Amino acid sequence: MSRLQLEQVRKSFKNGDTEEEVLKGVDVTLEEGEVTALIGASGSGKSTLLTIAAGLQRLSEGRVLFNNQNLAEWKAEQVRKIRAQHFGFVFQSSHLVPFLTVEEQLSIMMDIADRRGIKQEKQKQIKKILDEVGMSHRRTAYPSSLSGGEKQRVAVARAIIHEPSILFADEPTASLDSNRSRETMALIQQVTKTQNMATLIVTHDEQMLNYTDRIVKMSDGKIVS
Amino acid sequence: MAWKEMKKNKVKFLIVGSIVSLISMLTFIISGLADGLSQDNVSLIKNIPEGTFYMSGDSNDSYTQSHIDDQKLEDFKTEDEHSFAFSLQMGALKTQSDNQQSVAFLTATETPLLNTVKSGEVILDRSLKDEGIKIGDRLSSPQSEETFEVVDFIDHQKFNHSPVALIHSKDFNRMFRTKEYQLIYSEETTENMGGLQAFSKSEFLSTIPSYQAEQMTLNMIVWFLVVISGLLFSIFFYMMNVQKIAMYGILKALGIRTADLFQMIWSQMALITMTSLLVAALISQVFQVFAPDTIPYHLSVSTTVQLSVVFFVVGFLGSTLSGLQIKQIEPLQAIQQGEA
Numbered sequence: 001m002s003r004l005q006l007e008q009v010r011k012s013f014k015n016g017d018t019e020e021e022v023l024k025g026v027d028v029t030l031e032e033g034e035v036t037a038l039i040g041a042s043g044s045g046k047s048t049l050l051t052i053a054a055g056l057q058r059l060s061e062g063r064v065l066f067n068n069q070n071l072a073e074w075k076a077e078q079v080r081k082i083r084a085q086h087f088g089f090v091f092q093s094s095h096l097v098p099f100l101t102v103e104e105q106l107s108i109m110m111d112i113a114d115r116r117g118i119k120q121e122k123q124k125q126i127k128k129i130l131d132e133v134g135m136s137h138r139r140t141a142y143p144s145s146l147s148g149g150e151k152q153r154v155a156v157a158r159a160i161i162h163e164p165s166i167l168f169a170d171e172p173t174a175s176l177d178s179n180r181s182r183e184t185m186a187l188i189q190q191v192t193k194t195q196n197m198a199t200l201i202v203t204h205d206e207q208m209l210n211y212t213d214r215i216v217k218m219s220d221g222k223i224v225s
Numbered sequence: 226m227a228w229k230e231m232k233k234n235k236v237k238f239l240i241v242g243s244i245v246s247l248i249s250m251l252t253f254i255i256s257g258l259a260d261g262l263s264q265d266n267v268s269l270i271k272n273i274p275e276g277t278f279y280m281s282g283d284s285n286d287s288y289t290q291s292h293i294d295d296q297k298l299e300d301f302k303t304e305d306e307h308s309f310a311f312s313l314q315m316g317a318l319k320t321q322s323d324n325q326q327s328v329a330f331l332t333a334t335e336t337p338l339l340n341t342v343k344s345g346e347v348i349l350d351r352s353l354k355d356e357g358i359k360i361g362d363r364l365s366s367p368q369s370e371e372t373f374e375v376v377d378f379i380d381h382q383k384f385n386h387s388p389v390a391l392i393h394s395k396d397f398n399r400m401f402r403t404k405e406y407q408l409i410y411s412e413e414t415t416e417n418m419g420g421l422q423a424f425s426k427s428e429f430l431s432t433i434p435s436y437q438a439e440q441m442t443l444n445m446i447v448w449f450l451v452v453i454s455g456l457l458f459s460i461f462f463y464m465m466n467v468q469k470i471a472m473y474g475i476l477k478a479l480g481i482r483t484a485d486l487f488q489m490i491w492s493q494m495a496l497i498t499m500t501s502l503l504v505a506a507l508i509s510q511v512f513q514v515f516a517p518d519t520i521p522y523h524l525s526v527s528t529t530v531q532l533s534v535v536f537f538v539v540g541f542l543g544s545t546l547s548g549l550q551i552k553q554i555e556p557l558q559a560i561q562q563g564e565a
Contacts, residue, residue: 051557056555109479112476
């Protein structure tokens with residue numbers, strides 16, 4: 001079942017007097033339980049496509065369908081709510097909040113997603129996700145005391161704590177060594193299956209494609225395969 | 226989240242709080258000294274309740290040139306029984322050991338605001354007690370042959386930075402060769418009092434030579450300090466939040482509401498400012514209790530509250546300004562900056 005459909009997405013930027021088209025009518029569908037990889041050379045438009053799909057920037061033309069509703073037509077506040085409640089994000093850097101412990105990072109994400117609920121249930125959910133990403137033993141640690149790989153694990157945990165429908169990951173292994181990269185990708189693949197999410201991942205690293213279900217190759221703003 | 230950040234970065238917030246506290250304490254203390262000097266100058270007038278002061282029409286706004294006849298005083302008494310007349314002249318008193326003290330001689334008709342004194346007696350401001358003058362001492366006037374027996378001391382009665390010496394009208398008239406009072410005070414404003422000029426308390430204070438110039442200087446110092454402190458406050462809070470713009474951008478990308486970020490910014494500002502102002506206010510009030518009498522220091526609770534409100538509002542504006550910048554930041558921009 002499809003979770004997100006991008007239809008004929010176009011994006012142009014003004015560059016002085018000229019208008020540069022970065023996306024030239026792209027169609028992508030994200031299916032539940034599937035990791036879709038976006039690959040391509042730098043400047044091919046893959047990161048722009050991911051950020052448009054994630055509601056982080058507006059498209060120039062086309063449609064982004066989530067639950068059969070076109071996000072491109074929604075107001076910023078409505079898109080924010082969707083992002084908070086239904087989308088999860090893993091960035092190139094972990095971007096953890098420096099003054100929150102591992103479990104507080106997850107707790108705050110549940111608050112942002114309006115999943116406050118009963119304290120015990122919240123704690124149970126945090127424990128479950130930390131167990132899943134193998135970070136239970138570091139639950140009271142601050143980001144400054146975590147290794148790069150641990151930080152990315154916590155970032156993955158934060159991205160899925162509110163049980164989103166779609167996980168967006170923009171080069172999540174770029175700052176990790178090959179062992180840690182494999183671990184992180186295996187984790188993303190695992191949580192995509194266990195939580196039945198749709199995952200869209202941008203990567204440069206071809207070795208990471210072993211952990212994906214579908215590969216979409218982009219070149220010059222178009223899908224080439 | 227605001228509290229968690231403060232708990233994690235205790236030293237950073239303690240430093241910011243200490244600086245805010247020290248700056249506000251400096252402003253409170255300078256303000257207390259300014260007000261203290263003002264009290265030291267004219268506490269005699271400041272201690273009289275709000276009302277109207279009258280001078281003769283030909284006085285050129287100078288109480289020393291004013292003269293009011295007895296009939297006018299009677300007219301006032303019929304209108305307001307609490308009204309009274311008084312006169313002031315600068316002079317000096319000499320102790321038996323030839324120690325000379327500058328004083329402001331005061332005489333007044335009967336009023337509950339001032340003690341009554343008989344001819345040949347003087348009541349002095351308590352500051353002269355610290356100079357070694359005691360009840361029963363005999364003081365003489367260097368400019369006449371009058372002598373006075375000290376019968377009492379009164380608190381906080383100064384004029385022109387000199388302690389007040391309250392004497393009987395007969396003695397005053399003999400010493401300064403006058404028969405009339407200079408001023409009438411009434412709790413009520415009476416219209417058309419036959420050529421008399423009416424002044425509110427603040428208007429009357431501004432007619433006193435040196436008072437206005439001194440006050441303008443002191444007020445300028447205090448308000449200059451308030452403006453500088455206020456600017457520092459707002460810059461502090463602005464910088465504190467601007468440093469965290471990237472983090473706020475990431476939180477926005479995750480879906481946090483801008484209103485929640487504003488709440489975080491404001492609650493940190495409120496907690497730091499209120500705690501710092503409370504500490505500063507307490508220290509400056511304690512200083513009031515322990516400050517030596519030779520330092521004129523008077524910091525009223527209302528002045529402390531007024532200055533605190535100004536600082537709080539300025540801190541609020543500074544943090545709101547940074548909040549507006551945070552409102553404008555695009556989540557995408559923050560992510561890209563963080564990954565550059």
